[in-house]
Amino acid sequence: MFKALIKSMRLKQWVKNFFVFAAVVFDRQLRNPEALAITTAGFMIFCLLSSSIYLINDTLDIEADRQHPQKKFRPIASGELPIRVAIISAILFILISIPLAFILTPSFGIIALAYLLTNLAYSNWLKHVPLIDVLIIALGFVLRVAGGVSLIIVERFSPWLYVCTTLLALYFGFGKRRGELTLLMNGNNSTRSVLDGYSIPLLDQLLVIVSSSTIMAYSLYTFSAPNLPTNNAMMLTIPFVLYAIFRYLYLIQIKGEGGAPDELVFTDRPLQITFISWGLSVLVIFYLL
16 A cells, blocks of 8 residues: 555656756755755655645546546556545645745745645646646746745846746647647547647647747847856757757657656656756856856
């Protein structure tokens, strides 16, 4: 049962919560032990909250998941993890994480509570509303970044990063929907009713709009944000962003990978190399140049 609980918590999905560290990295405070420690605590709080949402979501979707060829093997849908244990665990995670969030800072507590409430609304209703479902997913990433900002005293964090985070999350969100819709059209079963509100042409148009906006916003950030090195070295990271966007589009349109970006990060080697290269480049530019 413990292994089933850990599996239902989806530890691999915790990689999304690393957006909390954006403030520490881009405000050049990685060498500040206090800022790093409190941000790590915020990261763990978001991990507990996200796992509680997954447990609640899987409980609400248990009947639909049992009709899905892959999701029926999830611990809750298969009966490996009792519903009562899942609900109690989710409530326990919430009762631990929300008070701790307010203890860190009141503003972080408000952001963590907003994250919880919006995701509960998503699980119960908003995930069935086309366009709104992807916007709520993007909001979750922005709240993670905002949470990191609220934990430390920032001096050089640019608002451009909120724009880039929003656009990038929308890009991956619409890409995921396109991948799911492609699988559905190829004869695979899907339990996402929201896909009825999308079409391949619509999603392709949205991807063009969001990807173009993402590239433009990030490019503007690299040479217009006031906190960056004056030698414009941050512009050297633009090719990594370009390739990551192109590669993801290639995977969902040509390879038909299914569109789950969190899974592709762990399976696609070129994407892994690109993300690591981008991260190392940012660290070198911010901390060594």
